[in-house]
Amino acid sequence: MKEAIKWVANTMPKSEDRRLSVMSLSSVAKARFFHSTFPQYSITPLDRLDGMAQYLGLAGLYVKNESFRFGLNAFKVLGGSFAMAQYIAKEMGRDVSEMTYDYLTSEAFRKEFGQATFFTATDGNHGRGVAWAANKLGQKAVVHMPKGSSKPRYDNIAKEGAAVTIEEVNYDDCVRMAAAEAARTEHGVIVQDTAWDGYEEIPSWIMQGYGTMASEAAEQLRQIGVNRPSHVFVQAGVGSLAGAVVGYFTNLFPNDPPKFIVMEAQAADCLYRSARAGDGSPRTVDGDLQTIMAGLACGEPNTIAWDILRNHVSAFVSCPDWVSARGMRMLGVPVKGDPVVISGESGAVGMGLIAALMETDEYKDLRDAVGLDRFSQILMFSTEGNTDPMKFRKVLWDGEYPTI
Numbered sequence: 001m002k003e004a005i006k007w008v009a010n011t012m013p014k015s016e017d018r019r020l021s022v023m024s025l026s027s028v029a030k031a032r033f034f035h036s037t038f039p040q041y042s043i044t045p046l047d048r049l050d051g052m053a054q055y056l057g058l059a060g061l062y063v064k065n066e067s068f069r070f071g072l073n074a075f076k077v078l079g080g081s082f083a084m085a086q087y088i089a090k091e092m093g094r095d096v097s098e099m100t101y102d103y104l105t106s107e108a109f110r111k112e113f114g115q116a117t118f119f120t121a122t123d124g125n126h127g128r129g130v131a132w133a134a135n136k137l138g139q140k141a142v143v144h145m146p147k148g149s150s151k152p153r154y155d156n157i158a159k160e161g162a163a164v165t166i167e168e169v170n171y172d173d174c175v176r177m178a179a180a181e182a183a184r185t186e187h188g189v190i191v192q193d194t195a196w197d198g199y200e201e202i203p204s205w206i207m208q209g210y211g212t213m214a215s216e217a218a219e220q221l222r223q224i225g226v227n228r229p230s231h232v233f234v235q236a237g238v239g240s241l242a243g244a245v246v247g248y249f250t251n252l253f254p255n256d257p258p259k260f261i262v263m264e265a266q267a268a269d270c271l272y273r274s275a276r277a278g279d280g281s282p283r284t285v286d287g288d289l290q291t292i293m294a295g296l297a298c299g300e301p302n303t304i305a306w307d308i309l310r311n312h313v314s315a316f317v318s319c320p321d322w323v324s325a326r327g328m329r330m331l332g333v334p335v336k337g338d339p340v341v342i343s344g345e346s347g348a349v350g351m352g353l354i355a356a357l358m359e360t361d362e363y364k365d366l367r368d369a370v371g372l373d374r375f376s377q378i379l380m381f382s383t384e385g386n387t388d389p390m391k392f393r394k395v396l397w398d399g400e401y402p403t404i
């Protein structure tokens with residue numbers, strides 16, 4: 001029997017919304033400018049799935065394809081790299097707009113700033129991004145991965161010259177380990193992709209870095225005549241990405257924001273549980289958090305992102321693994337005429353959910369609650385490509401996590 005998708009409409013009391021300004025359009029423009037100075041930078045595709053939209057009874061379905069991001073197969077590098085630039089700018093008493101790739105790799109910069117050590121914990125993608133950016137910018141990186149992390153993901157980080165380990169503890173404990181080590185290290189700083197009380201500046205910069213992806217997508221939609229998506233589907237681990245996307249689009253369309261739907265892996269559905277509790281306070285999920293959606297296996301919400309999400313999201317959805325497996329297959333074997341999107345376990349859950357909502361009446365209540373119909377223009381994010389090749393084949397070729 002396949003497990004059910006669970007969901008809750010957002011009925012939480014609103015906060016003062018002080019965190020929305022983290023994702024101001026001007027901050028995101030700074031991040032996008034920084035990324036654009038890298039020689040490896042190019043805008044990732046916004047894939048248009050017209051055939052799929054027609055099949056599902058939608059006006060449009062647009063997939064931001066992050067498998068092309070900096071050759072790294074995931075969006076995550078956007079956050080870590082911009083946070084590193086902001087950190088260096090602050091240490092030097094300068095503005096981040098001066099921190100271009102050319103400057104950060106110059107002899108003059110090396111003499112003035114030297115080297116810092118950037119610590120982090122990761123399921124794979126964030127650590128790879130931090131390691132890559134540190135490598136490109138001549139900085140040092142130390143990365144801890146939770147129990148059960150896959151070898152290819154480990155290798156990709158080691159390849160960038162970072163000191164990387166797989167630990168016997170879960171993701172959240174790896175975060176604590178990285179924080180403690182950074183505190184003991186001279187010129188050491190933790191660049192973590194989540195916030196907690198007392199650790200907010202760096203995660204805010206990371207969220208702004210993710211804003212590059214949202215700002216590109218908004219521009220690409222405009223270029224094809226879609227001025228505003230009616231719905232934005234975004235997946236969440238700790239919620240930094242979702243907070244960034246929801247915050248950016250809310251600031252872009254303050255009077256008429258799209259409807260936001262946030263998806264999580266059922267094994268780590270801390271935001272869904274927080275929304276279901278209904279009082280506006282975040283809840284956590286602990287344990288091993290076993291899911292194929294490795295990037296979403298986080299049980300403790302980012303406190304900054306949570307404040308944005310609780311105010312602006314329409315529905316929180318908790319998705320079993322089959323939802324993402326089906327999304328991977330649908331994107332990888334598209335309707336005739338549509339582009340192939342290579343999407344990994346954490347990238348494809350949106351596709352699986354959208355199909356589940358539109359194909360049958362099983363989840364009609366959620367479809368109606370968020371107002372999905374033949375006029376809907378949906379934006380979703382395939383946040384990673386094939387980042388775990390063995391798992392990818394098991395799902396696509398061997399049909400793991402079937403829907404029947």
Ligand SMILES: Cc1ncc(COP(=O)(O)O)c(C=O)c1O
Binds near residue numbers: 075125237241294346
């Ligand atoms: C591919 C991918 N998608 C989505 C996410 C979720 O991002 P967040 O933890 O900010 O919610 C992650 C996090 O690592 C990821 O690697």
